[in-house]
Structures are given as C-alpha cells and as structure tokens.
Amino acid sequence: MTEPIVQLQHVTRRFGPQIAVDEVELALRPGECVGLVGHNGAGKTTIIKLVLGLLRPSAGRVMVLGQDPAAGAGARARRELGYLPENVALYPALTGAETLRFYARLKRVDPADNAALLARVGLLEAAKRRVATYSKGMRQRLGLAQALLGRPQALLLDEPTSGLDPASRQSFYGLLREVRRAGAAVLLSSHALAELDSVVDRVVILNRGRKTADGDIQQLRRLAGIRPRIRVQLLADVPPCSRSRFVGWQERPGGVLEIECTEPEIVDRLRTMPETAQAVEVVRPTLDDLYARFSHHDEIAV
Amino acid sequence: MRQMVLIAGKEWLDGWRNRWVLVVTLLLALFALTLSFLGAAPTGSVKASPLAVMIVSLSSLSIFLLPLIALLLSYDAIVGEWERGTLALLLAYPVARWQVVLGKFSGQVGILAMATGLGYSTAAVAAIMNSADFAADWSEFAAMLASSVLLGAVFIALGHIVSAVSRDRGTAGGIAIGIWLVFVLVYDMALLGVLVADRGRVLSEEAVGWLLLINPADIYRLFNLAGTTSASAFSGMSGLAAQAHFGPAFLISMLLLWCAVPLVAAVWVFSRRQI
Numbered sequence: 001m002t003e004p005i006v007q008l009q010h011v012t013r014r015f016g017p018q019i020a021v022d023e024v025e026l027a028l029r030p031g032e033c034v035g036l037v038g039h040n041g042a043g044k045t046t047i048i049k050l051v052l053g054l055l056r057p058s059a060g061r062v063m064v065l066g067q068d069p070a071a072g073a074g075a076r077a078r079r080e081l082g083y084l085p086e087n088v089a090l091y092p093a094l095t096g097a098e099t100l101r102f103y104a105r106l107k108r109v110d111p112a113d114n115a116a117l118l119a120r121v122g123l124l125e126a127a128k129r130r131v132a133t134y135s136k137g138m139r140q141r142l143g144l145a146q147a148l149l150g151r152p153q154a155l156l157l158d159e160p161t162s163g164l165d166p167a168s169r170q171s172f173y174g175l176l177r178e179v180r181r182a183g184a185a186v187l188l189s190s191h192a193l194a195e196l197d198s199v200v201d202r203v204v205i206l207n208r209g210r211k212t213a214d215g216d217i218q219q220l221r222r223l224a225g226i227r228p229r230i231r232v233q234l235l236a237d238v239p240p241c242s243r244s245r246f247v248g249w250q251e252r253p254g255g256v257l258e259i260e261c262t263e264p265e266i267v268d269r270l271r272t273m274p275e276t277a278q279a280v281e282v283v284r285p286t287l288d289d290l291y292a293r294f295s296h297h298d299e300i301a302v
Numbered sequence: 303m304r305q306m307v308l309i310a311g312k313e314w315l316d317g318w319r320n321r322w323v324l325v326v327t328l329l330l331a332l333f334a335l336t337l338s339f340l341g342a343a344p345t346g347s348v349k350a351s352p353l354a355v356m357i358v359s360l361s362s363l364s365i366f367l368l369p370l371i372a373l374l375l376s377y378d379a380i381v382g383e384w385e386r387g388t389l390a391l392l393l394a395y396p397v398a399r400w401q402v403v404l405g406k407f408s409g410q411v412g413i414l415a416m417a418t419g420l421g422y423s424t425a426a427v428a429a430i431m432n433s434a435d436f437a438a439d440w441s442e443f444a445a446m447l448a449s450s451v452l453l454g455a456v457f458i459a460l461g462h463i464v465s466a467v468s469r470d471r472g473t474a475g476g477i478a479i480g481i482w483l484v485f486v487l488v489y490d491m492a493l494l495g496v497l498v499a500d501r502g503r504v505l506s507e508e509a510v511g512w513l514l515l516i517n518p519a520d521i522y523r524l525f526n527l528a529g530t531t532s533a534s535a536f537s538g539m540s541g542l543a544a545q546a547h548f549g550p551a552f553l554i555s556m557l558l559l560w561c562a563v564p565l566v567a568a569v570w571v572f573s574r575r576q577i
Contacts, residue, residue, distance in 0.1 A: 052394045054390060054394065054577040055576065081394070083390075083391060085390050085394075089387030091316070093316050093320060094312075102308065106308055106397055108304075146391075
C-alpha cells in the first residue's frame with residue numbers, strides 16, 4: 001500500500017474537560033477522496049486543524065508527509081497542503097487577484113499561474129473587484145482557488161458547500177472532480193452524507209469525537225444492516241382470508257403492509273404479488289438513514 | 303524574512319485601502335500646522351528659532367496623539383483576524399507565528415512613520431517659510447521625528463501584546479484605551495502627586511529620574527524636551543534635564559527596549575494561542 005500523505009495515530013484532542021477528538025485513526029492516501037461526516041461539534045474541524053498543525057494533539061501522533069505539521073519543520077509539510085476553512089473569510093479590502101497573489105507568495109508559488117487558476121474557478125472577470133463585493137459562492141470559489149495554489153498533494157476542505165445554493169454546490173463538486181483527476185488527495189468534511197454519494201471514495205463517520213465508521217458507501221450499507229423494505233397498498237375491503245399470502249408482513253395504517261427483505265428477495269416477492277395488491281413501493285435506505293444508524297450507535301466494527 | 307515583508311506589505315496595503323494612512327497623515331498635518339501658527343505668535347521678538355519652538359510643540363502633541371493612533375492601529379492586529387476568521391487560513395500557510403507578529407508590526411510602524419513624517423514635515427516647512435530665520439537646526443527636528451516614530455512603535459508593540467492576549471476585539475480596544483490613559487495621563491499625574499506629598503523626603507531626585515523611565519511617554523519627553531539644548535530652554539524641562547543624567551543615546555535605547563519587550567511577549571503569547 002502507498003505511504004499515506006496524512007496520518008493520524010490514536011489522536012486525542014481535549015479542550016479543557018471536553019474531548020473534541022477521541023482516539024481517532026485516519027489515513028489519507030495519494031489520490032484518495034475521503035469524506036469526514038458528522039454532526040456539528042463531532043470533531044471534523046478539530047481534525048482538520050490538527051492536520052494543519054494549528055492545534056497540537058493532546059495524545060497520539062499527527063503526520064503529514066512524514067513530518068509533524070505543528071513542529072518548526074512543519075512549515076515545509078504545510079506547503080503541500082491546501083486548506084479551505086468553513087465559511088472562508090478573506091481580506092475584504094483586497095481584490096480577488098491581490099488575494100491570490102498574496103497567498104501565492106506566502107506559499108512561494110509563482111503568481112504568474114494565478115490568472116489560469118482564477119479562470120478555472122470562473123472568477124477571471126471579477127478578479128479586479130474587491131472581495132467585499134463578492135457573493136458567498138464567489139468567495140467560496142476564491143477560497144478553493146487559494147487552496148489549489150502550488151498543486152498541493154492534499155486538500156483539506158472544511159464544509160466547503162455549507163451555505164451554497166444547489167447550483168453553486170454542483171459546480172463546486174464539478175471543480176473538485178477536476179482537481180482529483182490531477183491526482184490530489186482530498187479530505188472533505190460535511191454534515192450531509194447524502195451530498196457526498198458520488199463525490200468521495202470513502203467515508204469516515206464521527207460521533208462526538210469518536211470514529212464510528214470508516215469505509216466506502218457500499219461497505220457502510222452492508223455494515224449498517226439496514227435492509228430494503230417493500231410496501232404494498234391493498235385494495236379496500238380485502239377479506240382477511242386473502243391476507244394469508246402476507247404472513248410475516250407488518251401492518252401499517254391505511255391498509256398498507258410492509259416487510260424487510262434482502263436485495264435478491266425483492267424480485268421474488270414482486271413476482272408472487274397477489275391481485276389484491278394495488279400499489280407496490282420498494283424503499284431502499286437512503287444515505288441519511290445510513291448516517292442516522294452510524295451516528296446513533298457508538299461503534300460498529302469495521 | 304520574505305514572509306515578514308509580505309505580511310508587512312499587506313498590512314501597508316490595508317492601511318491605504320481603509321484610508322488609515324490618509325486620515326492619520328491629514329490629522330497630524332492639521333494639528334501640526336495649527337500648533338506651528340499658534341506657536342509662532344508668542345515667540346514674536348524673542349530670539350527663538352521657529353524650528354526649536356516647533357520641536358517643543360510637536361513633541362507635546364506627539365505624546366498625546368501618537369500613542370493613541372498607534373494603539374488604535376494595532377489593537378486588533380491579531381484578535382481582529384482571529385474574529386473575522388482569516389487567521390486560521392493565514393497560519394495554515396508556511397508562515398511562523400513570529401513572522402506574522404513582526405510583519406504586522408513593521409507594516410504598521412511603516413504606516414505611522416509615513417504619516418508622521420509627511421504631517422510634521424509639512425508643518426515644519428510651513429513654519430520656516432513664515433519666518434525670516436532660516437538658520438534652523440534640522441538635525442534636532444530629524445531627531446524629534448525619529449523619536450516620535452519610535453514612541454509610536456512602542457505603543458504599536460504594546461497594542462500587539464493586547465491583541466495576542468484578548469479573546470475579542472471589544473476587550474482589546476478597552477485594554478488599549480486603558481494603556482493609553484495610564485501611560486499618557488495617569489502615570490504623570492500620579493507621579494506628580496507622589497512628589498508633592500513626598501517633598502523630597504523619601505524619593506531622591508535620582509529615583510524620580512528612574513521612575514520616568516518606567517513610562518515610554520516620559521522617556522520621549524526627556525529626550526525631546528530636555529535632551530536637546532535649544533528645546534530645553536523653552537520647554538521648562540531644563541531643571542528636570544539637569545537632574546536626570548540620561549544621555550540621548552541611553553534614552554533611545556530605553557525606547558528600543560520598550561519596543562522589543564512587548565513584541566517578544568506578544569510572539570510568546572501568540573505562539574501558545576489556540577486557533
């Protein structure tokens with residue numbers, strides 16, 4: 001297996017008596033896109049700040065490219081990281097182009113490539129305007145542009161789509177896919193698992209600072225053990241005798257019957273459906289169901 | 303060094319954009335011009351070089367105004383960025399925290415130096431043009447200007463430590479105003495009160511001299527109003543100057559120390575701050 005770019009080993013971080021991150025293990029490998037999912041205060045931002053070296057772990061070890069990002073030499077590791085903070089704040093008095101030039105120089109990247117970067121996030125026309133006049137979506141895109149400076153090996157995006165409208169969100173994920181094709185590893189935090197479905201390779205679910213799940217979405221579906229359900233609406237006034245066909249089904253209000261089954265069973269069940277069935281619906285667990293399952297249980301072995 | 307210069311440059315650009323440089327320059331020029339024309343009246347036929355009078359009046363102005371401007375400029379250097387949320391991103395870049403503090407400090411000293419230099423020089427030139435006496439001692443004026451910038455730098459450094467310690471801008475602003483009140487107004491009044499009550503019984507004249515060194519504003523006063531010969535004659539500080547045996551070089555190095563200590567403290571506190 002390739003050497004991870006970012007690695008957390010038994011990392012715990014306390015703020016006074018409160019434990020923000022509890023014994024978390026995490027590895028981000030080259031080219032991988034990992035979603036960090038959890039409710040507000042689950043420890044997502046703390047983990048990202050630990051990786052950046054803004055915070056030091058109370059226990060355990062954080063390594064970025066084999067170095068401690070919080071140590072003096074960590075400055076070198078930080079050059080290989082791109083960071084987009086939650087609700088990115090930029091200097092309102094600077095223009096978009098100036099902002100990018102300032103950050104490029106801090107990172108010792110040639111600002112000559114900035115125009116191309118601005119074009120890539122669709123801000124070339126607005127580059128000479130002050131950031132104060134930007135909409136939230138534009139600021140987020142400028143934030144992504146600064147995170148992409150110098151082709152970092154890993155991108156750390158903290159709730160990059162919170163507060164964006166659906167169209168901006170889609171274009172943001174479009175940009176992200178392009179970045180991934182260029183080979184950067186991405187660690188992406190979000191509180192909505194459903195949003196990450198087609199975006200990430202792997203999901204890490206956090207609950208109150210603990211890692212409760214780690215795997216790709218298919219694995220998580222299996223682990224969660226939430227099975228699809230079939231719902232049948234019966235004709236009104238169906239005699240009880242004909243209900244013998246529905247042994248084991250649960251009754252729901254309004255003459256609806258429901259049963260849990262496995263994926264292969266679905267077809268059989270549908271084939272043998274009696275005539276009294278008026279409408280049939282197959283309910284598969286959504287990612288939100290999956291997330292609810294993992295965030296309400298402490299630990300499911302992975 | 304490179305990172306420091308970048309941050310200083312950004313601070314300077316911010317100063318231009320939010321009109322700080324312009325407003326402070328105009329304010330200082332306005333005050334200085336007013337003082338120079340008012341100050342010209344009493345000299346009348348007295349044999350005083352207009353520039354010497356100028357130095358006395360401008361340094362009295364500096365003692366009140368520059369610390370205030372310096373504190374207002376610097377109090378939110380760190381806490382402001384922290385509150386607005388730009389600090390985490392800045393520190394995620396390959397920048398050490400001491401570079402952030404020193405960069406911001408030098409940028410703000412640059413703003414203050416520019417404003418003071420332009421403002422005071424205009425006033426000085428206007429005063430000279432208005433009088434027949436051109437035999438002015440510009441080196442004393444330059445010394446006053448340089449020490450004024452240094453006084454400002456001391457309070458910018460103090461502002462940085464306030465900014466590094468505070469959790470929100472409101473508190474930082476309050477503490478900054480408090481520092482200004484203590485050093486510029488309260489300290490001297492308290493010292494005067496003690497001297498009057500004491501009547502030289504406990505406090506020796508030498509001790510008073512050392513007590514003045516505790517306050518950077520007083521060091522500046524000693525340097526400009528008592529230190530140079532022509533100015534001390536008009537400033538009424540000649541008595542004090544004779545008692546306090548501090549040479550100009552010593553006074554300047556004390557001001558430099560007053561700059562360095564808060565800066566080092568600010569870096570130390572900031573390095574331990576949770577972002």
